[in-house]
Amino acid sequence: MTSTDQQPFLSVKDLKVHFSTEDGTVKAVDGLSFDLTRGKTLGIVGESGSGKSVTNLTILGLHHPDHTTVEGSITLDGQELNGAPERTLEKLRGNKMAMIFQDALASLSPYHTIGTQIGEVYRKHTGASKREARARAIEMLKRVGIPQPDSRVDEYPHQFSGGMRQRAMIAMALVCDPELLIADEPTTALDVTVQAQIMDLLKDLQQEFGTSIVFITHDLGVIADIADEVLVMYGGRCVERGTKQEVLRAPQHPYTWGLLSSMPSLEGPVDVPLNPIPGSPPSLLNPPSGCRFHPRCAFAGSVDGDRCATERPLLQIVNGRGSACHLTDSQRTEFLADLAASKVH
Structure with a gap:
């Protein structure tokens, strides 16, 4: 997600965050990796319970250590945060990294x-x-x-x-x-006019201070306005990554297709019905095997055998672009064409 001549300011590698509860272990984040370049905005999008907020609270070190297991690497400007002493994190929080909470x-x-x-x-x-x-x-x-x-x-x-x-x-x-600002759905409870004002304010302040921003939301319209790069999360995993233009204009994962299909289009007829994603997000106490989206995926039957149910799809990243899905490139092209046609007609 970064250029070869520019090192990431924030780097998360194979992050796993598990919570111990009376009912079992909640696998809130399961093998997440991403980079953020200095001065850029990464939008993290997904339904409630996908692991967005947990990821960013973990970056700040705000989970109770007695009930949380954190594995993987989190580096901020070259400094490892996972396992760092609390005194070190206290000096960084508010000073070098800060968070805008939702409520x-x-x-x-x-x-x-x-x-x-x-x-x-x-x-x-x-x-x-x-x-x-x-x-x-x-x-x-x-x-x-x-x-x-x-x-x-x-x-x-x-x-x-x-x-x-x-x-x-x-x-x-x-x-x-701070050099890193994490915004956790800061516009969710606001009307659209105030929401636009807050978005403009964040962009102006970013230009003034050169701040790196991680923007958490479930609103793809907000992502289209503020993000440079997009990370789509589902069930504690990243299912798609790319630039804003790549993810919103040419999505590669069925979950992203579902998110976009559930939004109204300004280009097509007003009477075209929206297509919500069926079912509910998975329980992270007992998540589905294989691809965690497969119980809700309309395209799982197009994959040979039962790979979607038994084999975890790997997130293959090439030049910052990738998706975790068993569909072939030709199948994606075909299905995307059908989806685009349904939006227009």
């Missing part, structure tokens, strides 16, 4: 003002005084478009609208100018 109201403390919470992050990592931290909080609120930041810095989260709380979360995440 700003639940993530912000109701007992402290917005300015206090933003300033606390800045003081922890820079040793600044309370006065300096307050000035920095006002500066960041102004930068993310909060009106009257001099007075609103002393207000509480419940006094902010949903869009303003999300902007405050972005200000908190960026207060120490």
Whole structure:
């Protein structure tokens, strides 16, 4: 996913994240690998329970070690994070890497003002005084478009609208100018107008700071707007990778076809019915054998034998492009043509 002359800023190799529960072991992430170039945006897309958020919480080291087993390698700017001491991760969190959480109201403390919470992050990592931290909080609120930041810095989260709380979360995440920003569905609960404003804000801040962004979402429309590269996850695994143009215009995996087919088209007739993916995502306590998508896949019967049910398809990456599927290239071409025709007619 990166050019040969540019080393990845974030590199995840064969990541496995398992949780121990009373019912058994949850294989939340199972052999995930990807790279992110400095200053670029990677969009991670998939249904709820696919392992998107777990992956990025693991990068930040936010899982309880007593109940979580993490295998594989996570390197940030050449520094290994998996197995690093908690003190090392604490210095990196908020300073070199930060996260925007999905629910700003639940993530912000109701007992402290917005300015206090933003300033606390800045003081922890820079040793600044309370006065300096307050000035920095006002500066960041102004930068993310909060009106009257001099007075609103002393207000509480419940006094902010949903869009303003999300902007405050972005200000908190960026207060120490992190080089990696992880955004976990930051626009899901917002109306489309505010969503567009937040997206524009993230793109502007990325240009200003040169930040690398991992953007987690289930919305392919958002991915089309912000991502440079796309990673599609299903059942804790990556099923497809490529540039935004490659994945959205020429998808190679039946799951990605299903995601795109379930979205309305602006080019075809308005009365064309949407095609939702049948069934539900798999339980990661007891995931399906072989390809984890095969119980819901309309094309599993096109593969010779029972390979889809018994043999895990390998993710073959060539020049950053690949998909994990047993279908042949000719079958993909044929099925894609049929899908494109159904969208138009």
